[in-house]
Amino acid sequence: MNCISGGKALATNRDTAIRFLVEAALQSVAAKKHVCAPSTREEWIDKLCVEIMSESETSHRSVIAALMATGVSSEDVFQIYVPAAARRIGELWVLDKVTxxxxxxxxxxxxxLFHDESQSPQGKWLDRTVPLGQSILMILPETEDHTLGxxxxxxxxxxxxxxxxMAIRLKPLEVVRAIEEGSFSMLGMSLASRKSVQHAEELIRFLRTTLDVCPPIVIGGKYVLDADDIEERTGADFAxxxxxxxxxxxxxATVNETLAMDSMSE
Known part of the structure; x- marks a missing residue:
């Protein structure tokens, strides 16, 4: 009897210890989630960057869902937070803080993410290309490695x-052919590094000397933000x-401006 009683006591103590450990673990997880919950835009961007580069295939989507649960709209997510995360990842790469x-x-x-959003009903509604009749050629030279921007x-x-x-890694003559075959209101280039500037300068000079009519050339990207006299150096119309x-x-013209003019004429 004593052995039986002792066994029951040990089992009870073991169950109590296990329950205590489980409760402690759950409290720890809850506390960690509470502490790690982003409270500012910058913290949300940092968290999104971490999860986008993590081993998990879906954790970054969970971050976006949690962000939208706070009241942030889908439009703000894809126009503000996701582009900011892309820039942040680029900065971390330049600083050699990520592999x-x-x-x-x-x-x-x-x-x-951008592809999925463009296929959504909202994304398709926003892509009003026919009524506006204006188009842009985004040029990524064949020497450019950074395409995300x-x-x-x-x-x-x-x-x-x-x-x-998108004109991705086309040779200069192929870019000229694409411009001649299209009717573009603007040519865009995203410059991510100093090397990009040199190649952009060469390509812009080639376009201006080869084309009879060259649309306005606009450059942007991280390097543009940090460089002085970049328009003069590259030959672009606008930085x-x-x-x-x-x-x-x-x-x-944009969708919002067109809709505003339509409403004013009614």
Whole structure:
């Protein structure tokens, strides 16, 4: 009997200890989630960057879902937070704080996010290319390795109702042929590094000497933000810090402006 009683006591103590450990673990997880919950835009961007480059295939989407649960709209997520995360990843790469593998994973997932969003009903509604009749050619020279910035900019142009064609790693003559075959209101280039500037300068000079009529050439990207006299150095018409600035300086019509004019005429 004593052995039986002793066994029951041991089992009871063991169950109590296990329950205590489980409760402690759950409290620890809850506390960690509470502490790690982002409270500012910058913290949300940092968290999104971490998860986009993580081993998990879906954790970055969970971050976006949690962000939208706080009241942030889908439009703000894809126009503010995701582009900011892309820039942050680029900065971390330049500072040698992330690996090439992490950057590649992050870039791939960011492009997938933009592709998925462009296929959504809202994304398709925003892509009003026929009524506006204006188009843009985003040029990524064959020597350019950083493509994410151009895809981010293209997505934002589309959200303004502009049709965007991507010229990815084409040779200079192929770029000329694409421009001659199209009817573009603007040529865009995203410059991510000093090397990009040199190649952009060469390509812009080639375009201006080869084309009979050259649309306005606009450059943007991280290197543009940090460089002085970049327009003069590259031969571009405008160096801009945002898609909205590019639209304004090239005097392009947008969906919002067209809808506003329609409402005023009613």
């Amino acid at each position: 090439f593998v992490q950057v590649t994973i992050g870039a791939s997932r960011l492009q997938a 151009a895809f981010v900019a293209a997505d934002q142009f589309r959200r303004h109702g502009l049709w965007v064609r 801009v810090k945002s898609v909205r600035e590019a639209i304004s300086r090239c005097k392009l």
